[in-house]
Amino acid sequence: MRRLFTVALLLLLAAALVPFLKWALIEAVWRPDPAACRAAHGACWGFVVEKYRFILFGTYPYGEQWRPAAATVLLLGLGILSAMKASWKPWLIVAWLAGLCAIGVLMWGGVPGLPYVENERWGGLILTLLLATFGLAAAFPLSLLLALGRRSELPIIRAMSVAYIELVRGVPLISLLFMASVMLPLFLPAGVSIDKLLRAQIALVLFAAAYLAEVVRGGLQAIPRGQYEAADALGLSYWQKTLAVVLPQALRIAVPALVNTFIGFFKDTSLVLVIGLFDLLSTIKLGLTEPAWSGFGVEAYLFAALVYFVFCFALSRYSRRFELEPRRITALTPN
Amino acid sequence: MLLGAAGFLISNTVANLEARRIASGFGFLGREAGFEIGESFFLRYDAGQSYLRALAVGLVNTLTVSAIGIVVASLLGTAIGLARLSANTLVRGIGTAYVEFIRNVPLLVQLFFWYALITEALPGPSQALEPLPHVFLSNRGIFLPTFASLPVLQGFNFAGGVGISPEFGALLLGLSVYTAAFIAEIVRAGVLAVPRGQVEAAQAVGLAHSQVLHKVVFPQALRVIVPPLASQYLNLVKNSSLAVAIGYPDLVSIANTTMNQTGQAIEGVAIIMAVYLTISLSISALMNWYNARVALR
Numbered sequence: 362m363r364r365l366f367t368v369a370l371l372l373l374l375a376a377a378l379v380p381f382l383k384w385a386l387i388e389a390v391w392r393p394d395p396a397a398c399r400a401a402h403g404a405c406w407g408f409v410v411e412k413y414r415f416i417l418f419g420t421y422p423y424g425e426q427w428r429p430a431a432a433t434v435l436l437l438g439l440g441i442l443s444a445m446k447a448s449w450k451p452w453l454i455v456a457w458l459a460g461l462c463a464i465g466v467l468m469w470g471g472v473p474g475l476p477y478v479e480n481e482r483w484g485g486l487i488l489t490l491l492l493a494t495f496g497l498a499a500a501f502p503l504s505l506l507l508a509l510g511r512r513s514e515l516p517i518i519r520a521m522s523v524a525y526i527e528l529v530r531g532v533p534l535i536s537l538l539f540m541a542s543v544m545l546p547l548f549l550p551a552g553v554s555i556d557k558l559l560r561a562q563i564a565l566v567l568f569a570a571a572y573l574a575e576v577v578r579g580g581l582q583a584i585p586r587g588q589y590e591a592a593d594a595l596g597l598s599y600w601q602k603t604l605a606v607v608l609p610q611a612l613r614i615a616v617p618a619l620v621n622t623f624i625g626f627f628k629d630t631s632l633v634l635v636i637g638l639f640d641l642l643s644t645i646k647l648g649l650t651e652p653a654w655s656g657f658g659v660e661a662y663l664f665a666a667l668v669y670f671v672f673c674f675a676l677s678r679y680s681r682r683f684e685l686e687p688r689r690i691t692a693l694t695p696n
Numbered sequence: 697m698l699l700g701a702a703g704f705l706i707s708n709t710v711a712n713l714e715a716r717r718i719a720s721g722f723g724f725l726g727r728e729a730g731f732e733i734g735e736s737f738f739l740r741y742d743a744g745q746s747y748l749r750a751l752a753v754g755l756v757n758t759l760t761v762s763a764i765g766i767v768v769a770s771l772l773g774t775a776i777g778l779a780r781l782s783a784n785t786l787v788r789g790i791g792t793a794y795v796e797f798i799r800n801v802p803l804l805v806q807l808f809f810w811y812a813l814i815t816e817a818l819p820g821p822s823q824a825l826e827p828l829p830h831v832f833l834s835n836r837g838i839f840l841p842t843f844a845s846l847p848v849l850q851g852f853n854f855a856g857g858v859g860i861s862p863e864f865g866a867l868l869l870g871l872s873v874y875t876a877a878f879i880a881e882i883v884r885a886g887v888l889a890v891p892r893g894q895v896e897a898a899q900a901v902g903l904a905h906s907q908v909l910h911k912v913v914f915p916q917a918l919r920v921i922v923p924p925l926a927s928q929y930l931n932l933v934k935n936s937s938l939a940v941a942i943g944y945p946d947l948v949s950i951a952n953t954t955m956n957q958t959g960q961a962i963e964g965v966a967i968i969m970a971v972y973l974t975i976s977l978s979i980s981a982l983m984n985w986y987n988a989r990v991a992l993r
Contacts, residue, residue: 658812
């Protein structure tokens with residue numbers, strides 16, 4: 362009976378997979394030729410082949426696109442470097458600062474040899490990666506303050522932290538992005554304006570900070586009371602206790618949950634499409650509006666899904682490594 | 697210091713609003729909206745009605761797609777979660793592949809994919825697929841029969857029966873499939889949290905396999921499942937706001953149109969936030985009540 366069920370399931374799976382593979386690979390058109398695509402029965406990957414530079418770099422000046430390419434490689438390199446435990450040393454922070462400065466110079470230019478490119482023209486994969494990286498870099502310190510504020514003994518600070526966290530977590534990200542794109546300009550004095558990219562980045566930071574704060578709070582709650590009491594008994598001040606005793610332990614405990622929140626945030630950056638920024642997903646969607654390529658959305662979005670999947674799956678595998686060795690991480694905490 | 701900052705922001709805002717000749721307040725809600733809405737459930741609407749009415753239609757659209765989505769996602773998620781615990785390697789593999797793939801792709805990409813699949817891959821109404829009698833699948837949406845009427849091809853589209861637009865279909869499919877992957881993981885963790893001894897004891901008393909599941913495993917697993925499940929339901933409702941990207945007229949989409957037409961951005965965003973906060977608090981209250989009922993006393 363069981364074997365029969367397995368065989369039936371295998372047949373069902375084959376019935377679904379074989380036509381899909383036939384469509385996606387065997388009968389697919391890889392040449393960037395819309396006419397050939399429309400004549401064929403299979404998938405049209407020619408769209409991706411023709412538009413790959415637009416998808417990767419958006420409307421960045423064509424002749425200068427080696428710059429976002431170099432910035433992408435640099436950013437990915439820094440990411441991979443930070444994933445290795447051997448490089449969790451103080452110099453990593455220096456490497457990040459130097460790397461981000463180099464990326465800024467590469468993207469904006471304005472130095473001899475690199476013409477200035479205003480950030481309205483940034484787009485594609487690098488914009489997605491930059492929104493995610495800078496978003497997390499700015500949201501993380503803010504989330505530490507919010508999480509500490511939520512556990513503070515000062516009632517006003519606690520109430521404000523709770524109100525902020527619950528308010529932001531209670532509304533959809535889209536409403537925050539709308540708020541940033543239509544309301545933020547109203548808050549500023551006349552004559553001061555901030556561009557669309559920065560406004561979206563602010564909304565993403567405010568959003569991520571609330572979610573990260575809850576993860577950090579989870580880590581803070583997991584620390585035994587004795588640690589707090591011991592730090593107090595030693596006569597440490599609040600900030601000494603927090604920075605030297607509490608946070609290092611809390612963050613180690615929170616690493617898997619933090620990485621999961623990072624993954625969610627990386628996926629959420631795709632929402633900037635709604636307010637008209639050209640991230641990876643927007644450039645793909647925009648490429649489809651060209652009449653020659655309209656009607657190949659299924660292929661285009663499968664490709665988008667694949668790119669996001671590669672990044673998110675790699676991160677989730679990485680975080681699972683920590684979940685498998687929780688004991689070893691807690692054993693490390695006393696130092 | 698905080699009061700000073702707040703005062704600075706408010707004075708800027710007032711100055712800006714005056715400079716742009718935007719009247720603040722909710723008076724605009726009574727004015728004529730002047731735009732059509734693609735689809736509405738339960739409430740009748742036409743362009744001559746007020747903004748308030750338009751926003752109410754948007755809210756009902758949000759609640760409709762969320763409510764159906766919650767039911768579908770729960771059923772699908774439970775099935776996938778149990779599949780991941782199956783003794784059959786193949787079933788387990790399918791469940792794992794589903795969860796890993798769906799969770800690691802942004803919902804917005806999935807919504808665009810489903811929308812493209814419905815509007816590009818399905819044939820036009822005249823060659824509509826008919827998988828069941830009187831059920832038609834075409835790039836104009838899905839048409840189902842009701843007790844009163846059957847869908848019939850008239851001109852370029854179907855008339856009669858119940859029609860599901862491509863936008864509603866894609867949003868419902870996307871939300872359900874996406875949330876189901878998260879619910880599956882919650883269900884799996886809940887079932888795994890039931891101690892093995894409980895199952896062994898139930899088997900030793902001679903209960904059948906289905907009785908073991910219904911009377912012993914599920915009631916205990918539910919206590920672990922309910923709190924995270926509530927936050928997934930909340931996520932689904934909040935994620936339904938992505939409707940604006942594929943053109944389904946949900947609350948956010950209609951509030952966005954309203955803001956563009958009237959310029960009343962602060963009021964528009966305030967309405968969106970107030971509505972979602974109310975929904976969030978209601979769902980958590982309901983779930984807390986349910987949780988108190990199933991918890992150990």
